Amino acid sequence: MHPFALARADDAAKAIVAHSQDPHLAFIAGGTDLIGLMKDHAARPERLLDINHLPGLARIEARPDGGLHIGALAHMSDVAADLEVRRRFPVIAESLLFAASGQLRNMATIGGNIMQRTRCAYFRDEDDLPCNKRRPGSSCSALHGVNRNHAIFGWSEACVATHPSDLAVALAALDPVVIVRGPTGQRSIPFTDFHRLPGSTPERDNVLERGDLIMAIDVPARPEGRASHYLKVRDRQSYEFALVSVAAAVAADGGRIESVRLAMGGVAHKPWRLGAAEAALRGASLDDRDALRVAIATSFGDARPLAHNAFKVELAQRAALRAVQTAGARA
């Protein structure tokens, strides 16, 4: 790793000021993504500010109204093990348990999880291959390169990378807010607005500005929360990023879908919400596979697969079908 300076933050306000005034400063919490990026020379901060000791940011709180407050510094393992998280939003616990390994889940934080950068092999290449995310203007090596793991929705000529977080997919289905504190105060960002599509500026993964610090994620009570499920399809059985993944949450009455929330991972630069399918699935019987299949297909008309990932279009729809049925069986 390149040399850098390290300091410890004891006060959020001071940390935010330091970050806002210094373009070469990065916050570090669990470090499981940042240290990997630094080892691969894909991130070169000159100063790291250790935010692990900021007070009050690791709370996991089951709210009386059925919602959930997850502090940004809560560890993945603690959130996944929390019995109220598991009962209220099994999709959140499952998305965490299907991610990384036991060791990494003990280190990585919730704030860092949604900030992790793409696993695109060109972006992470130690030889610094052309990548607009890494070096804006250098072009996208994956567009006409090996793009089996890349996007089928929402990509641009500038970037075809996917977002690697499993948790972000579960959250995208539940419409929480990200509570962010910046130099001018605190604000709430709707989760589906947090991550960006690449457009012409793929170097920006999300809408955060310099000086912004994620404080927490607030998940409101959802009637679909208890009957939710995370399905992850990958090349290995465990300890691997998703080819495609699905977060499904279902409210059903007598086997008929009243409302459903559906988001997918591994298909776009951000967690991909299946809005059209959600609308089309309303009223469908959970046992009627053909009806479910047709409804889910309404979200795939605009899929644009690349040279090596056309299989994802079919795989994603099958995964969505299974996830809806599995979640529905919990209703």
Place this chain on the structure above:
Amino acid sequence: MSEAYKRGFGEAARDKSPVATVTVALTVNGKPQRVTVEPRMTLLDALREELGLTGTKKGCDRGECGACTVHIEGRRVLSCMTLAAMQEGRRITTIEGLEQNGKLHPLQEAFIAHDGFQCGFCTSGQIMSGVAVIEEAKAGWPSAATADVRSPFSLGDLSDAEIRERMSGNLCRCACYPNIVDAIAEATGR
């Protein structure tokens, strides 16, 4: 904790002067230790190079193989993916700290009994991870192999499939996996 670390970034750092070292006080295997390191030194390198604790192995150095697994405050972590300078005041346990009064840890005994290794390079990471797997199961943590995470989990639910899933962050190129699973199963007392 070093004064420089507590004080924050000095003017020197902003001027791109040579990076200052950091002195960190931490407890390793029950013994208070002080190490003076560059901020970029990982905990793994500090354990091996500064403290001479070479039982912890450097495999991939990228958080992919699990050979460097140690415990921080009783929890399993990858020592290659965290900085030594961030461990001020923390309690670290390595493979060298598992035996007590000359007696091997029950999981170390079980690895010998079940022939849970061949070349041995991944073994310290496997054992550190396995010890934690048993503790996590006792604490009621579910895993990706748990059929329904909404239900409470207990040590009795720690099936072979559960052990395999929970140990998936520890690779073994000799493929001793079946024997590793047997060793951990025995150490749970089932």
